Amino acid sequence: MNTERNAEAAAATTATVPAAVAGRAREIEALVCRVLEVESGTVGPEDRFVDDLGADSMKLIELLSHLEIEFDVEIDEDELERLVHLQGVYDVLGDVLDADSLDA
Amino acid sequence: MTGAVITAWSAISACGVGADSHRAVYGDPARRPRLTPVGDPVPGEAHVAADFDVTEALGPKGTSSMDRCSALAVATAADLLAAGQRPQGHIGCIQRNQSASGGIAPPSGIGVVLGTTSGSAQTQLDFTRESLTRAKPYRVNPALMPFALMNSAAARTAMWHGLTGPNTTIAGGRMSGLSTLRYGARLLATGRADAMLCGAVEEYGPARQWLADQRTPDALHPLGEGGAVLRLEPAAAHGETTATFGETTGAGTPALADVLGIDTRVVVDDDPAAALEACIRRTLDRAGAAASDVRTVAVSAPPGPLADAERRAVAHTAGHADVRDPGDIVGDTGAATGPFQVTLVLERRGLALMTAADEDGTVGCGLLRVH
């Protein structure tokens, strides 16, 4: 499917995906699109959720919550400042998962 | 006289979407909807509004966490606000008020008052389930929270359609039809609104079924899902050109009915039939009408022995009238029973009475003159 290829392209090839979330970029992109209610495959890595995609602060907390649920991690609310675009989401999740693996 | 008139209505239920779908079924018992088996995890049979799909009706934006109560309210109200422009029975995708995304809507004199039993029980259960079963109790979907509150349906209706008038939710249970009509008429009488959308919605889901089964196992009707909303306007203003709805509905549509009076009482002596009878007699007295003038009655048919008390009070006062029960058609729609009663009596000219009795210990009636 076209959409799937686009999603692959948008999510994996043009973004810098940290090793800790490598292989889950598609899944993350899909989750972001579901929460922000935008079509999968249409979001570039640096498209800003608020300014470009019409999200509000409530949506960003929703996103943080779903990331915590899906990845079983704790994300500090201060990280909302970085959860501004897809690249930011990859980076935050990468950092959190790295920290978790160090703890373990 | 409350000074208010009903000028339009819409509904969604197992009968379908829109007033015409309902009228067609009301007039032809053979077309009454059949029960749908609903299973997991609470077995039962119910009258589900199967034709109503939230995403199909309202689109994907803003609906991913929306409860069915709110969606039913938004869609029913849409049908009312745009009556005449949209083919009845087909919602299509109901567009949000455009000004809602950026600034706020311009001041509108249209208010909303909706009744409920306890909001979306399903959303409340789902939210609690997430909190209790996930690794941390706060790993819930925060988007569910506003939909778990009882005011969600009315607030969402205003937001979707840009209605900035008074916006009220009354937890009236089976009294909701009478409570919202009285409240709406009073806001019109005091000049706080130019027009009111009055009604109630009730979703179907395992949570509601489970609670209902516990409360009163011997229910008269299987549960039903749906919503009905009435448009209420001041009689005086309606006689002239209606500015409020003029643009969207075509001004000067004739009033469907005058709201002559509403009276409710609290049962303090374990005799709901006597209390209801007192309401009926006082309401008729105040309207200067005789019981023998009442042509149509619609009952609320609560679960359990209360239904008999309601029927007894009607038999003592307006026993000669044609008595109808929306539960026979759309099932037990809880808080929405009241507005559905109104839609039923609007089918027949003359004086019409709606009665109501709730398990919480309230009874009441409303008197309409149907044109």
Added chain:
Amino acid sequence: MAGSRAHAGRRRVAVTGVGVVSSIGTGADAYARALRQGRSGARPIEAFDTTGFAHATGCEVVGFEPERWLRRVPVEEAGRAAQFAIASAGMALDDAGITEDDLRDRRGLVSIGTTDGGSDDGERLAASFVHDGPAAIDPAAARRVPASRLATGVARDLGLADVEVSTVATACAAGNYAIGGGVDALRTGEVDYALCGGADALCRMTFTGFYRLGAVDPDRCRPFDVDRRGIHTGEGGAVLLLEPLDDAVARGARVYAEVLGYGLNCDAHHQVAPHGESVARCMELALDDADVAPADVDLISAHGTGTKANDVTECGAIHGVFGPAGEVPPVVSVKSMLGHTMGAASALAAAACALGIDGGFVPPTINHTETDPECAVDCVPNTAVDADLRVVQNNALAFGGNNAVVVLGRPA
């Protein structure tokens, strides 16, 4: 001034009884003393299991004995919020020096606002559903869930049959809605008295929701403070007895305050974020209904939740209506003491306004260190002050953009 220029001939409405159940004091006198002292109701939440939350401070009512207050309704038939409502209503009548027998032959109204209604029972039922499946049942608890029980419970407990009852479920502005509903029914002459207020019990669901939204302060509730971090959930109830002012004067009743007017509107904008312009419009509607000018207002009892967004938006709206800092009267939040008691909040705040007018004091905003420049109001930090209050405005905002503002005054 506090009269009826534009509304000549309109029936005036008096507050003649105050009943309160709160985390800082129960009964009008104890509540007034606590407000003057700036007492805090905050403590670790015990109403539900808080395991797994990093912090869980709330304003719980401790030591409430329902059997002491319920006269006719069996305790097991009333959920905690209904018990608060019933107790508050009974206290309001006692406080006014009248009995239910005095009301028996008069047409009345009971209106109780609530956010959660019987949801505390509902969520305990939900927990048993989640853990044990649909076979686990508790019919008595299931019957306590419908929120209509709050207002009906008050009427049943007082044995009042000829009353219009309504439980107003407009979330966190519901108390003011209930008061407004009573005012209208009195003005139109449809009723001769009204018992109006709000009640809510602590709910795990509400706490969890606010916690998830990052809107619960881990330390203390500090509205308008630059370091504020959110609400504390609270519980309680408050009911005012409203009567026509003429009747109250005729029977020599103590009149705490007059309800001068109220306003309602809806943002129709966002599900949780208030809209300043619309909130300002609601204040203007209320002042207009009360027939007073902004310059006549001596005190604003703010919605003042202590969240970042609410306080900035609300103060902005206040400045929009009242003008620059020098022209804005003191703006206080009793939520700093009571937490956010949801549907009871604006009823408890209205009770505080009435007691302040009667007692000549302004309740403080406690836990205050430094005012947020984005709020820029005199919040009467930490210590109550004596004041001659002629007109007081009580704000209430709710999720869903449901705004309700009530204006009270000292009867002239």
